[in-house]
Amino acid sequence: MLEAVFSNWILPTLRVSTPLIFAALGGMWCERSGVVQIGLEGIMLVGAFFAAVVTHSTQNPWWGLGAGMVAGLVLSLGYGLTVLKLKANQIVAGTAFNLFAMGVPPFLSMIWYDSTGSTPVIPSEALFRSAPLFLMVASVVLSAVFYHRSKFGLRVRFAGEHPKALESAGISVQGKRWQGIALSGMLAGLGGATLSIYLASSFSRNMSSGRGFIALAAVILGKWLPIPTVVACLLFGFTELLQIRLQGVVLWGERPVPVQWIQILPYLITIVVLAFAMGRTRAPKALGGVE
Amino acid sequence: MRNILRPLGFVLLSALAVLSVPAASAQIRVGLVLERSGKDDKSFNASAYQGLKRAEKELGVMTKTVEAPDNAAYESLQRAFAEKKFDLIIAVGFHQLESVKKNAARFPGQKFLLVDEDAKAPNVRSVMFEEHEGSYLVGALAALHAPGGKVGFIGGMDVPLIRRFETGYAAGAKKINPKMQVLSNYLGVTGEAWNNPPKAKELALDQFNRGAEVIFVAAGNSGVGVFDAAAERKKLAIGVDSNQNWLKPGFILTSMLKRVDEAVFDSVKLYKEGKFSTGLIRYGVKSKGVDYSLDEHNARLVSETDKKQLEQLRTEIVKGKIKVPDYYLIQKK
Numbered sequence: 001m002l003e004a005v006f007s008n009w010i011l012p013t014l015r016v017s018t019p020l021i022f023a024a025l026g027g028m029w030c031e032r033s034g035v036v037q038i039g040l041e042g043i044m045l046v047g048a049f050f051a052a053v054v055t056h057s058t059q060n061p062w063w064g065l066g067a068g069m070v071a072g073l074v075l076s077l078g079y080g081l082t083v084l085k086l087k088a089n090q091i092v093a094g095t096a097f098n099l100f101a102m103g104v105p106p107f108l109s110m111i112w113y114d115s116t117g118s119t120p121v122i123p124s125e126a127l128f129r130s131a132p133l134f135l136m137v138a139s140v141v142l143s144a145v146f147y148h149r150s151k152f153g154l155r156v157r158f159a160g161e162h163p164k165a166l167e168s169a170g171i172s173v174q175g176k177r178w179q180g181i182a183l184s185g186m187l188a189g190l191g192g193a194t195l196s197i198y199l200a201s202s203f204s205r206n207m208s209s210g211r212g213f214i215a216l217a218a219v220i221l222g223k224w225l226p227i228p229t230v231v232a233c234l235l236f237g238f239t240e241l242l243q244i245r246l247q248g249v250v251l252w253g254e255r256p257v258p259v260q261w262i263q264i265l266p267y268l269i270t271i272v273v274l275a276f277a278m279g280r281t282r283a284p285k286a287l288g289g290v291e
Numbered sequence: 292m293r294n295i296l297r298p299l300g301f302v303l304l305s306a307l308a309v310l311s312v313p314a315a316s317a318q319i320r321v322g323l324v325l326e327r328s329g330k331d332d333k334s335f336n337a338s339a340y341q342g343l344k345r346a347e348k349e350l351g352v353m354t355k356t357v358e359a360p361d362n363a364a365y366e367s368l369q370r371a372f373a374e375k376k377f378d379l380i381i382a383v384g385f386h387q388l389e390s391v392k393k394n395a396a397r398f399p400g401q402k403f404l405l406v407d408e409d410a411k412a413p414n415v416r417s418v419m420f421e422e423h424e425g426s427y428l429v430g431a432l433a434a435l436h437a438p439g440g441k442v443g444f445i446g447g448m449d450v451p452l453i454r455r456f457e458t459g460y461a462a463g464a465k466k467i468n469p470k471m472q473v474l475s476n477y478l479g480v481t482g483e484a485w486n487n488p489p490k491a492k493e494l495a496l497d498q499f500n501r502g503a504e505v506i507f508v509a510a511g512n513s514g515v516g517v518f519d520a521a522a523e524r525k526k527l528a529i530g531v532d533s534n535q536n537w538l539k540p541g542f543i544l545t546s547m548l549k550r551v552d553e554a555v556f557d558s559v560k561l562y563k564e565g566k567f568s569t570g571l572i573r574y575g576v577k578s579k580g581v582d583y584s585l586d587e588h589n590a591r592l593v594s595e596t597d598k599k600q601l602e603q604l605r606t607e608i609v610k611g612k613i614k615v616p617d618y619y620l621i622q623k624k
Contacts, residue, residue, distance in 0.1 A: 012493060019489075118331045201519045205327075205328065209487045241493070
């Protein structure tokens with residue numbers, strides 16, 4: 001019984017939530033440092049692509065995972081350059097990076113594989129079995145510990161909450177923001193990598209399919225705090241799973257519940273949670289501000 | 292904001308790509324507008340693209356292919372071809388119906404080919420496939436490989452076209468085993484459903500857990516997720532549109548072929564020979580416009596007796612002895 005619950009509900013929920021949790025933790029660090037990060041979707045996509053490419057050519061998922069992380073980091077540093085150095089509007093720049101990221105995989109896969117936006121299938125021996133799950137748990141624990149119990153966490157929070165105070169203590173606000181952006185790139189890149197080399201066996205076009213934006217919603221739902229953010233991701237993952245499980249189930253009468261009603265569930269639950277179970281949320285005070 | 296910017300940017304870029312084609316001489320020029328899943332979806336769009344490439348090689352026509360970034364782009368992509376005076380403009384997928392109607396009226400001098408819908412316009416050749424008939428055959432084959440009495444179906448976006456696959460498949464499975472239970476799931480109700488392999492894999496694992504032995508998937512790019520699940524659980528899957536047997540040899544029982552490639556090639560050929568006709572053309576099991584695939588990758592899976600039984604069913608469908616339920620007709624009632 002317990003084993004069935006684990007393999008039918010808990011494990012699948014964790015699997016579905018893994019890319020969301022990586023990306024959401026990244027988004028949380030970035031936004032806590034005071035920089036809006038709507039580019040998670042694009043970072044995930046690029047991470048997924050490079051992870052698939054490198055895993056395919058080395059036949060080793062760890063190299064792929066590293067490549068996804070580095071690709072995410074590079075893209076996020078580009079974003080940092082535009083918003084921190086060049087002071088571009090963060091929403092506009094983030095949108096631009098998302099658009100840019102959508103175009104990168106088709107362009108490169110055309111050169112490498114003569115294919116518009118998908119990579120060759122990776123044999124199952126070269127895919128992850130469960131390592132990303134443990135890695136995800138480790139990132140959650142590390143994020144929570146560093147956020148609440150370290151100087152680094154405190155300073156990142158100040159960069160987003162009260163940059164002037166941080167500055168008067170002689171610490172560079174920009175420095176903390178660079179670090180926040182870099183963290184978001186690496187973590188969302190990892191999240192993307194888990195899509196292509198853990199949950200699937202190749203990269204296919206636009207395979208992030210909105211997960212970056214769901215992760216962003218989880219950050220807001222989780223009040224920009226590590227554990228609540230992760231819980232929000234798990235909630236989204238669980239509703240997705242519920243949606244899968246409830247399709248075609250007969251609740252009453254003879255006909256199954258129409259699929260449209262079940263498809264509404266994730267949105268419905270989100271609205272209900274946002275409206276009733278949450279209370280007030282407050283974004284980091286200096287979020288999106290230009291210094 | 293993102294919703295406005297994304298399509299706009301892509302439409303502009305794609306339109307530029309179309310416009311940059313140099314005006315050619317007397318050579319026949321064919322423009323192909325694919326859906327967002329693109330020419331490498333290993334499925335429906337890939338089939339159309341292969342048909343066009345064959346036409347280019349064998350008929351010596353000039354071709355140009357564009358992929359729509361989303362459903363809002365079809366109209367401008369088709370129009371860009373029309374304005375460049377392309378002779379034949381091919382639109383693939385039911386999403387393109389409305390834009391083909393508009394552009395066909397705006398450019399009455401040019402010919403259009405629409406796959407998967409009926410545009411009912413004087414200069415449009417509409418090609419539709421009897422998906423339910425082909426699905427019936429693979430449903431029967433699935434049942435022959437599911438002694439436990441459970442098979443599964445996974446659809447992409449929940450639209451009548453995919454429902455049509457499902458009803459045909461279920462009828463075929465029940466023909467072999469009247470007590471057959473058909474599990475059915477859909478990935479979603481938006482276009483994202485065609486591009487979400489991880490979710491398709493979860494759906495398939497769930498169906499295998501519930502006892503399905505064979506799963507038929509009609510979900511574009513997402514289909515590979517189902518093949519992954521089949522390989523992981525050592526079960527069987529059935530591909531769709533193109534021959535997908537090679538994707539996971541040994542775990543793909545067969546593929547329900549929809550010969551979009553034939554339809555595209557035939558139309559270009561007819562155009563070249565001056566015999567292009569407009570109106571609605573149907574491809575069914577009779578003309579092998581829908582079929583199941585046999586090749587070296589599934590030779591070990593499909594036995595001679597299986598084949599005989601399927602050929603028997605095909606003959607009965609062609610003769611009208613078997614009436615395969617058609618979701619389009621069911622829906623109208």
